[in-house]
Amino acid sequence: NQRHGQKAADKLLQAMAGRLRQQMRSYDLLGRYANDEFLLALPGCIGKDAAQKTENIRQVIARRPFIINGNEISLTACFGVAESLGRSPLIVLRAAERALTLAKQTGPNTVRLFDESNQQATTPPEARRQMPASPAL
Numbered sequence: 001n002q003r004h005g006q007k008a009a010d011k012l013l014q015a016m017a018g019r020l021r022q023q024m025r026s027y028d029l030l031g032r033y034a035n036d037e038f039l040l041a042l043p044g045c046i047g048k049d050a051a052q053k054t055e056n057i058r059q060v061i062a063r064r065p066f067i068i069n070g071n072e073i074s075l076t077a078c079f080g081v082a083e084s085l086g087r088s089p090l091i092v093l094r095a096a097e098r099a100l101t102l103a104k105q106t107g108p109n110t111v112r113l114f115d116e117s118n119q120q121a122t123t124p125p126e127a128r129r130q131m132p133a134s135p136a137l
Helices: 004-021 047-063 089-106
Strands: 029-033 035-043 066-068 069-073 078-081 110-115 119-123
Touching: 004 029, 004 035, 004 047, 004 066, 035 089, 047 078, 047 110, 069 119, 089 110
Parallel strands: 078 110
Antiparallel strands: 029 035, 066 069, 110 119
């Protein structure tokens, strides 16, 4: 919003949502959770599979800049992943929020998986190979 204006930021969010949808299955769910946060629901994915899918999405976002109003805009993304394990959606959401908080603290371009056994977020092995960070919008 500050660098490119609200209309450009809205277009960027729409373009990013489109890029996210291209990586999703027909029955996955995508929604905007907060200003710059999205919520993905990946039914049937166990934690490590969801973390791998999320790592792929992270790479798709970071690999190629978005072109908005003729401007090239590179984004980074942090992801928090939590497995349902048959629990209520609110409990799963809270676990994903904790993982996201730790991902943001770790730095740009990070995926963290909430580990139910020790109640903390861990970096999935597939996500440990970090791509060079791009400047965040």
